[in-house]
Structures are given as structure tokens and as C-alpha cells.
Amino acid sequence: MNRRDILKSGVAAGLVGLAPGIAAAETAFSPRPKGWRTFVLTTRVEPTFATKAWIPLPTFEGADWQRPGNVSWTGNAKSAKRVKDPKYGAEMLQVEWSSDQQNPLVEVKTQVQTQDRSVVPGQGSAASLGAEERAFNLKATDLLPVDGIVKETAEGIVKGKTGDAAKARALYDWVVENTFRNAKTKGCGVGDVSWMLKTGNLNGKCADLNALYVAMARSVGLPARDVYGIRVVPSQFGYKALGAGSEIVTKAQHWRAEVWLSGSGWTPVDPADVRKVVLEEPPANLGMNDLKVIAARRTLFGAWEGNWLAFNAAHDIKLPGSSVPETLPFLMYPQAEDKAGLVDALDPDAFKYKITAQELTA
Numbered sequence: 001m002n003r004r005d006i007l008k009s010g011v012a013a014g015l016v017g018l019a020p021g022i023a024a025a026e027t028a029f030s031p032r033p034k035g036w037r038t039f040v041l042t043t044r045v046e047p048t049f050a051t052k053a054w055i056p057l058p059t060f061e062g063a064d065w066q067r068p069g070n071v072s073w074t075g076n077a078k079s080a081k082r083v084k085d086p087k088y089g090a091e092m093l094q095v096e097w098s099s100d101q102q103n104p105l106v107e108v109k110t111q112v113q114t115q116d117r118s119v120v121p122g123q124g125s126a127a128s129l130g131a132e133e134r135a136f137n138l139k140a141t142d143l144l145p146v147d148g149i150v151k152e153t154a155e156g157i158v159k160g161k162t163g164d165a166a167k168a169r170a171l172y173d174w175v176v177e178n179t180f181r182n183a184k185t186k187g188c189g190v191g192d193v194s195w196m197l198k199t200g201n202l203n204g205k206c207a208d209l210n211a212l213y214v215a216m217a218r219s220v221g222l223p224a225r226d227v228y229g230i231r232v233v234p235s236q237f238g239y240k241a242l243g244a245g246s247e248i249v250t251k252a253q254h255w256r257a258e259v260w261l262s263g264s265g266w267t268p269v270d271p272a273d274v275r276k277v278v279l280e281e282p283p284a285n286l287g288m289n290d291l292k293v294i295a296a297r298r299t300l301f302g303a304w305e306g307n308w309l310a311f312n313a314a315h316d317i318k319l320p321g322s323s324v325p326e327t328l329p330f331l332m333y334p335q336a337e338d339k340a341g342l343v344d345a346l347d348p349d350a351f352k353y354k355i356t357a358q359e360l361t362a
Helices: 003-017 019-028 131-136 148-158 164-178 193-199 206-219 271-280 291-299
Strands: 037-045 052-056 066-075 079-084 091-096 106-114 224-231 253-261 265-269 308-312 335-338 353-360
Touching: 037 052, 052 106, 066 079, 066 091, 091 106, 106 308, 148 164, 148 193, 148 206, 164 206, 164 253, 164 265, 164 271, 193 206, 206 224, 206 253, 206 271, 253 271, 253 308, 271 291
Parallel strands: none
Antiparallel strands: 037 106, 037 353, 052 091, 052 335, 066 106, 079 091, 224 253, 224 308, 253 265
16 A cells, blocks of 8 residues: 555544544534625835836625725826736736836725635536636636646546536545645745646645646536635634734735536635645644544635635736736736836835735724
8 A cells, every 4th residue: 555545544534533523623614604894905015126016906706705895096106007807807906107216106905895605516506607608717728738647637536426516526635635735835836737747746835736626627627717815814713824814914825716516606615725724734734634634624625714805817917018028827916027027026025015904894
């Protein structure tokens, strides 16, 4: 028996032996829609040498879990306007300063309402997915191919499974069991799933692990999409790994996923956060049969907590007005451009941007 088989056997044994505790843990981690919360996300950008910037806006609309509100900004830019990516509708504030502007500055405030989500995967009365939207969410992107090794791997995982919900769950379990979160990965990762599978380096962060899920789901005919966002407050369920640690959320970006299933419609899926719980939830390096890990694994296939704001679900973004010909694989961080090209968005101290979040209460 190899190590992976041992791991799977250990998980199964843990599930049998810890049933009462599992039920209690699952009850403790139980996001359910119970009312809207209102947040203000503030992004302050002061790029020392840049003359252009693009700030992603959390204006993604999820009828039952996110309602975008007012967007406002102040600063000394010569122009600032809300623009959208023409393919995905990802919204951003496009900013430009005069070349001789001293101390360029823009501060953007966006008000957003969110609430917890919970569905039973494959059950419910969600409207059918239109043919055009289905086809759109089955396509490959630059880093998410849906053929070759991605399709071969996914087909092996879902072999013998009947129904889309069972296939979606099998892919989720495979990602949870066969990947791991790598603390050394820069930012949220890159999401080059073909490279991950070809090399066997099944590690990274949310941009890698959830992208792997989405690509494999698409490859076997399950519409799926990545949703890019940012954590804004601590978890209400006691998970330190699954919430913001303070009102400063500059490095709290998180990439979630959805798979479309008949009945439940767009269904929340987040195997990457299960692996985050394994690695980071105190006291850290938890076993797969730890009660918190088991509860997270059960909950994050069909639910997520509303302590997170979604920016967009866009891939392969060309920044409007940019002189850089290359596309961005995704838009989750503020971007800026100087004479040398795009500034490193994963170095907020050098870039000089700060993001804060505040919950509004009545």
C-alpha cells in the first residue's frame, strides 16, 4: 500500500471512529443565509513612480450572497473612471496621473453587502443555465486547459460516478486528498494547472488548488468558474485560517470556486480552504482526521461564509489603456504601470498600496 492509499484509509477510519465529534464540529461550522452584512472596502494607492493604476472593484453580483453598492474615490489623478473587461465584465477603476504629478494618490471606497451561502449540491430549484453561459464556463483559458493531462486526470477521477453532483464531489475530494498548501508560494499562486499535473507538484495556494478544480470540472463537462476576492473580517465559526486577522486586509486576497449543478445552480466549492485549515489552523499542521478539518471538508462543498467580498470571475485580463501587451491571468490585486511596465502587485510595500475593511452596523 502506498502513502496515498494509507492517507485515504486513515481518513476513512477517522470518519468511522469520530462520528459524534464530527457531527458537533460540522454544526459549529455551518454557514447559513441569515441576513445581510454591510462592508466598506477602502483601497489607497500611492505609486511613487507609476502614472497609471487599475484598482479591482468588488462589484460582482451574486443574487443570494453579494450585493454591490456605492463606489466613490478621491485623489489627485487627472482622470479616473470605472471600466469593465469586455469579456467577463470585471470592473475596475482606471486611473491616470500627469507625468509631473508629485505624490500620486487615489483612494477608492466600495460598499458591499454579503451573507453566508449554503446549498445542497444538486438539489433545489435553481433556474437552468443558458446554453451560451454553459459553453462560456466550459472553455479553456491560458492557464486552465480542458484537454490533455487535465482531461485525462479528471476522467479517471469521475469514472463510474453517476450524475453531475457525484462527479463534482469526486473532483473536490481528489483535490483535498492529493494537494497541499505551500506557505512559500508567493501571493495566492499562479494557477498553471497543466504544469502542476505534468510535474506532480500539486501544491500552492488558492489560485493553484481551486484553479485545478475548475479546470478539471470543465474538462468533464461541468461548468465551473473561479471567483476572485478578499477576506474582510474574522470567521464567525472560530476558524482563524478562514478570516481576516485585522481591519488591514492588504494581503487577505482569496480565490474561491463555483461549479454549476442542476437544482443547486452555482454551487460554492473551496478545496483550497480545506488545505489552508490543514496547514494553518492552530496549532497548525492538522491531520486529515482532525475534527476541524473534517468539518471544513464537509462544509466547503456547498457552502461558504460571507466574510469575503468578490471582485470578479475573469481570466486573461488586458488592462485598458495599458502599454503592456501581455494579459493578466486574473485581476485580484491593484495594478500600476511605470516606464518599465507593470509594478509588482504582490509587493504592496514597494508598490505602496493599502487595503482596509470595515463592517457597518446599524
